[in-house]
Amino acid sequence: MSAVDTSRYADRRDAWSERRFVVGDSVAIVWRNLLNIRRNPELLVFATVQPVIFVLMFRYVFGGAIQGSLPAGQTYVDYLMPGVFVQTIVFGSLTTGVGLAEDLNKGLIDRFRSLPMARSAVLVGRTGADLVRNFFVVVLMCVVGFIVGWTIGTDFVRFVAAFVLILGFAYAMSWAFAIVGLSVRDAETAQAVSFPFLAVLVFASSAFVPVATMPSWLQGWAEHQPVSVVINAVRYLTIGSGPGLNASSVPKAIAWIVGIVAVCAPIAVARYRKAT
Amino acid sequence: MASARTTGDGPAIVAEGLVKRFGDVEAVRGVSFEVPEGRVLGLLGPNGAGKTTVVRMLTTLVRPDGGAARVLGLDVRARPQQVRNVIGLAGQYAAIDENLTGRENLRLVGKLSHLAPRDIGPRADVLLERFALSEAANRVARTYSGGMRRRLDLAAALVHQPPVLFLDEPTTGLDPQGRNELWDVIEDLVDGGTTVLLTTQYLEEADTLADNIVVIDHGNVIAEGTAAELKARLGTSTIEIGFRDDDVATTAAGMLASVGGVDRDGKLVHLSVPGEHGAGSMLETVRVLDDARLEPATLVLREPTLDDVFLSLTGHAAEEGDGDGDGAVKTRRRRRQPRAGRAR
Numbered sequence: 001m002s003a004v005d006t007s008r009y010a011d012r013r014d015a016w017s018e019r020r021f022v023v024g025d026s027v028a029i030v031w032r033n034l035l036n037i038r039r040n041p042e043l044l045v046f047a048t049v050q051p052v053i054f055v056l057m058f059r060y061v062f063g064g065a066i067q068g069s070l071p072a073g074q075t076y077v078d079y080l081m082p083g084v085f086v087q088t089i090v091f092g093s094l095t096t097g098v099g100l101a102e103d104l105n106k107g108l109i110d111r112f113r114s115l116p117m118a119r120s121a122v123l124v125g126r127t128g129a130d131l132v133r134n135f136f137v138v139v140l141m142c143v144v145g146f147i148v149g150w151t152i153g154t155d156f157v158r159f160v161a162a163f164v165l166i167l168g169f170a171y172a173m174s175w176a177f178a179i180v181g182l183s184v185r186d187a188e189t190a191q192a193v194s195f196p197f198l199a200v201l202v203f204a205s206s207a208f209v210p211v212a213t214m215p216s217w218l219q220g221w222a223e224h225q226p227v228s229v230v231i232n233a234v235r236y237l238t239i240g241s242g243p244g245l246n247a248s249s250v251p252k253a254i255a256w257i258v259g260i261v262a263v264c265a266p267i268a269v270a271r272y273r274k275a276t
Numbered sequence: 277m278a279s280a281r282t283t284g285d286g287p288a289i290v291a292e293g294l295v296k297r298f299g300d301v302e303a304v305r306g307v308s309f310e311v312p313e314g315r316v317l318g319l320l321g322p323n324g325a326g327k328t329t330v331v332r333m334l335t336t337l338v339r340p341d342g343g344a345a346r347v348l349g350l351d352v353r354a355r356p357q358q359v360r361n362v363i364g365l366a367g368q369y370a371a372i373d374e375n376l377t378g379r380e381n382l383r384l385v386g387k388l389s390h391l392a393p394r395d396i397g398p399r400a401d402v403l404l405e406r407f408a409l410s411e412a413a414n415r416v417a418r419t420y421s422g423g424m425r426r427r428l429d430l431a432a433a434l435v436h437q438p439p440v441l442f443l444d445e446p447t448t449g450l451d452p453q454g455r456n457e458l459w460d461v462i463e464d465l466v467d468g469g470t471t472v473l474l475t476t477q478y479l480e481e482a483d484t485l486a487d488n489i490v491v492i493d494h495g496n497v498i499a500e501g502t503a504a505e506l507k508a509r510l511g512t513s514t515i516e517i518g519f520r521d522d523d524v525a526t527t528a529a530g531m532l533a534s535v536g537g538v539d540r541d542g543k544l545v546h547l548s549v550p551g552e553h554g555a556g557s558m559l560e561t562v563r564v565l566d567d568a569r570l571e572p573a574t575l576v577l578r579e580p581t582l583d584d585v586f587l588s589l590t591g592h593a594a595e596e597g598d599g600d601g602d603g604a605v606k607t608r609r610r611r612r613q614p615r616a617g618r619a620r
Contacts, residue, residue, distance in 0.1 A: 021390060028387040032373060032380075039375040039416060107371035111432065114335050116360040117388040 022118040029125020030132070033099070037133055044133065047095070048140050051088040055080070055141075058208055059148050069213050071243035078153065081145040082234035083207030085166050086227055088141055089134050090202055093173035094194050096130045097181030101190040104182065109272070120269050127174040134170040138163065153240040162237035165253055169230045172260035175268055182271040201227045210244070226256040288313040288348055288440050288471035289334060295342030296329050303329045305495040306343065311473055311488070313439075316466055318486030319475040320582075322590055326495040327475040328368065331444045334473065335365045347440055364433035364441045368448065370425035371432070374418035378409050378428050381417060382435055389436035403431040407461070423454035430461065441465065443474045447481060459484060479582035489582075493590050503582060510588050511580020513554030515547040515561055518574035528570050535560050543573075551580035 037044060058066075063076040070079055103109050103122075112122050142150075142163075152159050181190050204218060205211075205227040211219050222228055233253035236245045289311040296304040304326040311317040321327050332338040334345050336356040345352045350359045372381050379400050386396035404413045407427040412420060417428060426446065433441065443462070447455040455478075462485055466472055476482055482489055483503050491499040491506075499506060515536070519525040522543055529540040535557050536549035549557040558577050565572060 024390075025388055028384060032376065032384050035380065036373070036375045106374075107367050107369045108373060110337055110367055111365070111371035111385070112388065113337055114360060114363065114365040115385065115388045116357055116390065121388075 019118065021116075022121055022124065025117040025121030026124040026128060029121055030128045033126055033129030034132060036099075037129070043095075044136065047092055047133075047137055048088075050091070051084055051137075051141055052144055054087065055084050055144055055148060058084070062208070066209055069210050073242060074239065075149075075151075077145075077149050078151060078239050079235065080208065081141075081150045082162070082231050082238060083205075084145075085138060085141055085234065086169065086231045087202045087207050088137060089166060089170035090173055090227060091198060092134055092137060093130070093170055093177050094191065094198065095133075096126055096174040097177035097179075097190045097194060098187045099130075100126060100178055100181030101184055102187045105186045113272075119273055123175075123178055123265070123268050123272055127171060127178065130174045131167060131171050134167055138166055138170075152238050154238060158237040161250075162234045165230060165233055165237070165250070165257075168257045169226070169253070172257045172264070175261055175264040178268040179264055179271060182268060201225065206231050226253075226260065229253050229256055286349055287311055288315075289317070289473055290346045291330065291334065291343070292345065293343035294330060294333055294340050294345055296326075296333060296338060297341050303495055304333070304340075307492060307495070307497055308343075309490045309497065309500065311471055313471050314466065314469050315487045316462075316472040316474060316485050318482035318489045319473060319492065320477075320479065320482055320489060320586065321475075321492040323477070325493045327492060328444055330492070331365075331442050331473065331475060335363055335442050336360060361436070362439055364436070364438035366426075366430045366433040366441075366443050366446055368445045370422075370429040372417050372425060372428050375416055377414050377416050378404060378420070378424075379413040381428060381432055385432045385435045391436060399435060403434060407431045408457075423450055423457070426450060426454065426458065427461075430458065434465075439469070440471045441473070443472060445475055445477065448477065455481070479586055483582050491586070491589055499585070499589055506585045507580040507582065508552035511551035511582075511584040512588075513549050513551050513557065513580050514578040515549065515554075515558055516574070516576045516578065517545045517547065517561065517565075517572045519543050519545070519570070520573050524570055528565060528568070528572075531564050531568055531570075532561060535564065551584070554579065 058080050059077055063080070066079075067076045070076060100109075100123075103112075109122065177190075177194060180194050184190050184193055204214075204222050205225060206222060207227065211222045211228065214222055229249055230253045232244075232246065233249040236247060236249050239245055241247070287310040289309075291307055291309050293306045293308055294304055295302070295306055307326070307330055309317065319327050319330065329338065333340045334347065334352060336352050336359050339353060347359045348362050350362070352359050373384070376384065382400035382403055383396055386399055387393075391399060401410075401413075404410045407430065409424060409428060409431070412424060417425065420428065430443075430446065433443075446462070447458050450458065459481070462472060462474075466485075472485075474482070474485060487502065489499075489501065489503055489506060490497055499510065501509070517528065517532075519528060520543070525540055525543050525545055529538050529545050532538055532545065532547055536547045536553075539546040539548070547557065547561065554577055558575075562575070
């Protein structure tokens with residue numbers, strides 16, 4: 001090719017070339033991040049050790065005490081598992097931020113930004129690869145759940161819907177923590193900065209204990225914050241109807257997922273453009 | 277790819293009054309220079325002078341706050357995506373994915389540069405071969421040595437055959453052998469017509485590789501020219517005369533004070549003269565000594581070095597650590613001959 005005209009079509013072509021390559025570039029980045037996971041399988045193992053311990057601890061240590069505050073007819077293990085799923089993927093979404101901070105720190109983001117690739121691809125690819133990773137983690141947690149006596153009170157379709165909802169929320173949280181990862185200088189800082197948010201989201205929620213047992217000033221937050229809403233929706237889809245279980249939690253959870261992505265993704269991409 | 281070959285004969289890289297502020301700090305304060313196609317510009321300056329920021333602006337990583345920059349006629353602010361099509365960047369640290377093999381790293385960059393899928397594999401193989409990484413091609417990069425990482429990084433910058441290459445301190449941290457290998461590669465690229473902008477702390481590197489040198493300090497250009505011009509204008513030539521005994525040396529030192537700055541050390545007399553007057557002063561020295569019938573045992577003219585130039589410009593040495601000022605006695609590689617008749 002020679003003598004490419006750079007005059008009046010150039011700006012438009014710049015924008016085009018970006019959008020044209022979003023899918024292909026994102027797939028390349030997904031491939032790269034999945035290779036990273038495959039080369040470090042221990043990371044996947046560590047990602048599941050902690051939630052497995054939580055399952056065992058809450059199921060067998062605290063379960064008996066908490067059982068009393070559950071509505072009649074619900075068993076604690078059925079109550080617990082949706083909480084553990086969501087807790088696992090929320091903590092797991094931290095790896096999106098940590099991974100981006102690492103890429104930034106090592107100069108890889110500079111390389112990507114100096115290539116004629118789509119600006120959003122690094123983030124779409126990173127969150128996409130983390131979605132694949134989360135898929136395996138949730139499958140593994142399901143197996144652990146079934147081993148300790150978790151039962152599905154509904155049907156297969158609603159179980160799959162619950163699964164999809166969990167992954168959808170994982171995807172949304174990945175975008176939220178991508179912002180953190182692109183705002184700090186290294187992986188350690190990303191982790192340290194994220195932890196307080198994680199604690200407030202995960203523990204001040206209905207994940208392990210019913211919100212009704214909390215002080216009233218906390219209940220407002222604990223009832224309506226996204227983690228609780230998603231957990232309640234997953235409970236509705238896996239336990240079935242019952243006291244405290246409400247069909248309306250499902251659309252609410254979807255609204256949270258869509259809302260978080262709609263707000264966080266543009267912010268993350270803007271941060272990526274400016275990252276130094 | 278070598279696509280957007282645009283405005284014809286203009287310079288490949290143009291910086292016009294580039295300005296960049298970080299908060300209250302003005303890191304770059306109006307830097308201007310041009311690099312003709314197929315030439316090498318060495319951007320020199322002490323740490324924190326603004327070299328890297330200039331490179332980051334030219335490679336679209338950072339938006340200039342003022343001024344303009346064009347690469348092959350493409351404005352970095354208006355058409356960043358097209359600029360990225362024609363540039364390669366190898367930064368200060370090896371920007372490679374340590375969990376991918378050498379080949380996978382190059383394939384990734386090939387995909388992201390939008391090479392035709394069937395070209396990516398062969399291109400990766402060519403580069404692995406050229407950078408002596410074929411044997412390590414299927415090993416993950418975290419097992420590579422420092423030199424291998426740098427070579428892989430440079431190879432990654434070359435995947436899409438960019439006509440303009442930016443190298444930000446490409447050899448920092450490499451041992452002399454690694455440095456020489458990388459220099460050879462860069463010289464080959466330039467022989468093939470690639471335009472290179474190179475920042476470095478090693479003046480020997482600039483002397484060896486660069487056609488033109490721009491020195492910046494505190495975000496300003498403080499000197500510009502070929503290595504020879506800078507040395508002539510700002511360096512110091514030293515004439516070293518050895519005598520057979522101290523008395524003769526003392527006598528001679530007195531007579532030579534008219535030629536330049538005299539410094540006697542036993543039987544040795546050092547005469548410092550401005551860089552461009554080396555040869556003339558040498559002649560005069562010979563004349564003075566001959567008239568007085570003082571016969572020297574040795575007579576040596578030392579050309580000025582870029583180290584002198586740098587020292588006189590910035591008040592401190594360029595290299596940290598091993599900057600022991602012995603640049604003059606370092607084994608100097610042949611200077612790259614200007615390639616006559618390059619078709620452009």
